[in-house]
Amino acid sequence: MGLISWARKRSPWIAHFCTGSCNACDIEILACLTPRYDVERFGAILRGSIRHADILLVTGPVTRQVRDRLLRIYEQMPEPKYVVAVGTCAISGGVYRNSYNIYPGVDSVIPVTAYISGCPVKPENIINGLSFLLKKIGESK
Amino acid sequence: MSTFDIPIGPQHPALPEPLLLKLEVEGETVVGVDFDVSYMHRGIEKLLETKTYFQGLPLVERICGICNAAHGLCYTLNVEKLYDKEIPPRAQYLRVIVEELSRIHSHLLWLGVAAFEIGFNTMFMYTWRDREHVMDMLEAITGNRVTTEYSQIGGVRRDITPELAEKLLKTMDVVEERTKYYIKVALTEPTIAKRTQGVGYLSPEDAKATCSVGPVIRASGIKFDVRADDPYAAHDEVPFNVITYDSCDVFGRVVVRAQELLECVNMIRYALKNLPSGPFRIKLPMKPNAGEALTRVEAPRGELLHYTLCEGTPKPYRYKVRTPTLANLGALRVMLTSKGRYVVNIGDVPIIYGSIDPCICCTARVQFIDVKKGKTWTWTLDEIRGMSKKVKA
Amino acid sequence: MSFEESFLNELKSVFGEKIVESKISKRRIFLKVSPEHYYEVIQFLVKEKGLYHLETMTATELKDYIEIIAHLGLSTSVSVKTAVDKNSPTIISLCNLIPGAEFYEREIMDLMGVKFEGHPNPKRLVLPQDWPTDVHPLRKSFETRHNQPLRDVGGE
Numbered sequence: 001m002g003l004i005s006w007a008r009k010r011s012p013w014i015a016h017f018c019t020g021s022c023n024a025c026d027i028e029i030l031a032c033l034t035p036r037y038d039v040e041r042f043g044a045i046l047r048g049s050i051r052h053a054d055i056l057l058v059t060g061p062v063t064r065q066v067r068d069r070l071l072r073i074y075e076q077m078p079e080p081k082y083v084v085a086v087g088t089c090a091i092s093g094g095v096y097r098n099s100y101n102i103y104p105g106v107d108s109v110i111p112v113t114a115y116i117s118g119c120p121v122k123p124e125n126i127i128n129g130l131s132f133l134l135k136k137i138g139e140s141k
Numbered sequence: 142m143s144t145f146d147i148p149i150g151p152q153h154p155a156l157p158e159p160l161l162l163k164l165e166v167e168g169e170t171v172v173g174v175d176f177d178v179s180y181m182h183r184g185i186e187k188l189l190e191t192k193t194y195f196q197g198l199p200l201v202e203r204i205c206g207i208c209n210a211a212h213g214l215c216y217t218l219n220v221e222k223l224y225d226k227e228i229p230p231r232a233q234y235l236r237v238i239v240e241e242l243s244r245i246h247s248h249l250l251w252l253g254v255a256a257f258e259i260g261f262n263t264m265f266m267y268t269w270r271d272r273e274h275v276m277d278m279l280e281a282i283t284g285n286r287v288t289t290e291y292s293q294i295g296g297v298r299r300d301i302t303p304e305l306a307e308k309l310l311k312t313m314d315v316v317e318e319r320t321k322y323y324i325k326v327a328l329t330e331p332t333i334a335k336r337t338q339g340v341g342y343l344s345p346e347d348a349k350a351t352c353s354v355g356p357v358i359r360a361s362g363i364k365f366d367v368r369a370d371d372p373y374a375a376h377d378e379v380p381f382n383v384i385t386y387d388s389c390d391v392f393g394r395v396v397v398r399a400q401e402l403l404e405c406v407n408m409i410r411y412a413l414k415n416l417p418s419g420p421f422r423i424k425l426p427m428k429p430n431a432g433e434a435l436t437r438v439e440a441p442r443g444e445l446l447h448y449t450l451c452e453g454t455p456k457p458y459r460y461k462v463r464t465p466t467l468a469n470l471g472a473l474r475v476m477l478t479s480k481g482r483y484v485v486n487i488g489d490v491p492i493i494y495g496s497i498d499p500c501i502c503c504t505a506r507v508q509f510i511d512v513k514k515g516k517t518w519t520w521t522l523d524e525i526r527g528m529s530k531k532v533k534a
Numbered sequence: 535m536s537f538e539e540s541f542l543n544e545l546k547s548v549f550g551e552k553i554v555e556s557k558i559s560k561r562r563i564f565l566k567v568s569p570e571h572y573y574e575v576i577q578f579l580v581k582e583k584g585l586y587h588l589e590t591m592t593a594t595e596l597k598d599y600i601e602i603i604a605h606l607g608l609s610t611s612v613s614v615k616t617a618v619d620k621n622s623p624t625i626i627s628l629c630n631l632i633p634g635a636e637f638y639e640r641e642i643m644d645l646m647g648v649k650f651e652g653h654p655n656p657k658r659l660v661l662p663q664d665w666p667t668d669v670h671p672l673r674k675s676f677e678t679r680h681n682q683p684l685r686d687v688g689g690e
Contacts, residue, residue, distance in 0.1 A: 020181050024206025024287045027250065034269035065179045065662035095200045098191070099184035100671055101662070120206060120287055175657075182660045186645075187671055352588045352634030365587070370609040371561055435562055435611055437589070446589050446605070463590035463638075471634050 009138035011043035015053035021060025024120035025087040037123045055082045061089040061096045062103040074110045082113040091115050171485040174477045193455040194220050202288045209288045210243035211440035217292045219436040219447045223429035230417045232296035233375040238412050239291045241405040246275045247441035248398045251498050258492045259336040271319045278312050296422030306413050313406045320402045337392040341476045341493035351471030355443025359385045360393030367439040391496040427455050442498045469497045561610045572616045591638040593646040623648040645672040
């Protein structure tokens with residue numbers, strides 16, 4: 001494992017994008033930053049700008065209006081990039097399946113590396129999923 | 142003086158919910174605004190027509206992930222009006238307890254996000270840490286932190302044991318002590334006063350004309366609270382005070398929400414002490430009677446309304462939901478428009494927008510278009526916040 | 535006599551035959567009026583009875599017509615219903631009377647296709663920009679997609 005991938009594994013910078021979800025998963029992602037769950041001890045920081053991020057967390061079923069934004073954000077991320085679909089809505093459309101305004105899951109729009117399921121996802125699950133992803137990133141080079 | 146159009150796109154480092162705010166700007170002051178809420182449209186009203194009333198409850202709870210207890214409560218109360226049966230009083234009291242717990246968690250969340258908007262990160266971490274006590278209690282009582290689906294058609298899902306009631310009372314003591322500290326901070330800390338007083342002004346006449354609801358209208362001195370005006374569940378028996386404040390600005394909304402936390406604590410204590418005995422759930426048949434029903438509930442953000450038309454089948458013919466944020470958009474437009482001596486700066490936009498407690502958040506990607514020179518450039522919300530701190534200090 | 539009954543009697547004495555149907559229950563009054571008298575009934579409720587708060591506006595597609603309901607009220611809700619023709623649905627806007635009606639009417643314009651005369655800002659509110667202008671999702675003729683197949687993504 002080279003120096004760069006060691007650094008990547010030790011301090012992942014995370015960006016977050018909501019594609020029309022009910023916000024419960026977003027609050028739980030935010031709760032990971034707070035003192036109870038404290039994801040910063042793993043070196044992860046939530047960043048506002050996409051160009052600084054390694055990992056993109058996507059929540060919510062992809063609505064029609066938001067789809068182009070999601071594609072644009074994915075293109076703006078620098079390589080190597082990892083996309084995590086957080087929550088049942090991002091995986092398959094969730095409770096909103098069969099609606100006229102929804103695409104069935106994030107992976108019908110952009111390629112996804114990891115899926116974390118739950119409705120909404122518990123913060124412990126998010127940390128668990130992220131640590132699996134980081135282990136895979138570390139093993140990749 | 143020419144006007145620029147600034148689209149504030151969806152994405153917020155703190156609370157993302159895509160919304161497009163199009164601001165018209167002259168120099169540094171905002172003169173006009175329009176909204177585009179189509180990013181969040183999920184077609185819920187149409188989906189509800191394809192499911193039975195009993196199947197629709199999980200979908201209704203997920204309209205909003207923060208005030209989901211209010212949506213679930215409104216839905217079950219609404220559907221129960223189509224039956225001719227009486228709901229046991231113990232269930233109504235338990236519903237009030239979980240509803241007020243959910244209000245506490247929502248207001249603490251909002252205090253943290255508002256503090257984040259004005260750059261006060263410490264308070265954000267403090268309030269969200271205290272919020273975890275409330276989430277633990279919600280999980281112990283209902284089984285989940287959010288989207289609890291505690292209120293069911295016919296009653297509630299689980300009962301509360303005396304040990305759990307003891308634990309809840311102890312948590313209320315902790316929340317009360319922390320809330321008094323936050324009220325003290327809000328009233329005496331000079332940074333909060335400078336950033337919020339005089340900002341986001343909404344006169345009582347404008348508040349009534351735009352039909353705004355919730356803490357927004359209560360901070361303009363008008364006493365309008367659905368729990369007092371149109372009581373539902375056990376609210377006609379559990380006493381409380383309607384909190385108003387006369388400053389009509391963002392500071393008033395901070396004070397109203399912080400003081401409402403204390404009222405919630407008192408209501409939970411009263412409900413636990415006077416909990417009636419009896420069953421907590423009754424079984425209702427699949428098919429309600431034909432008719433229509435209208436229910437209003439005071440969600441943490443304001444008045445929430447559900448309306449349904451039933452033709453005697455298990456599935457609704459029409460189901461209508463009106464969330465409080467839609468009602469407050471008109472007020473938001475008034476607050477964001479400079480008029481006469483009231484001037485709105487770009488740096489104030491995040492906190493004004495946050496003060497209506499939107500259940501639609503956006504990422505602040507602000508794009509500036511200089512019409513004369515034909516240049517475009519982009520600032521993120523963090524950069525605007527940084528600019529606003531320099532201007533005010 | 536309850537508050538709702540006395541309120542309804544007062545309305546009937548003012549408007550007489552213009553109120554076609556009515557129904558009351560606890561703190562709820564439902565009235566049905568014809569489209570010509572819709573504005574004046576709401577004007578009376580707002581100006582004379584002080585019901586300045588417009589809770590929301592609902593549109594329902596029934597078999598023969600589209601029903602528009604304006605829900606007003608602070609403590610007791612008064613819902614004023616009127617019927618609009620399905621093929622050319624037009625009704626007068628309430629924005630001059632109650633500025634807060636703007637967003638509710640825009641939502642009905644998008645989802646049901648009803649036109650409001652005199653609306654100050656008849657732009658799209660909830661549907662995406664690339665949605666065709668003559669398709670209205672809440673109409674009964676619009677079908678939702680059914681049963682998209684699920685796939686297995688694997689993993690732990």
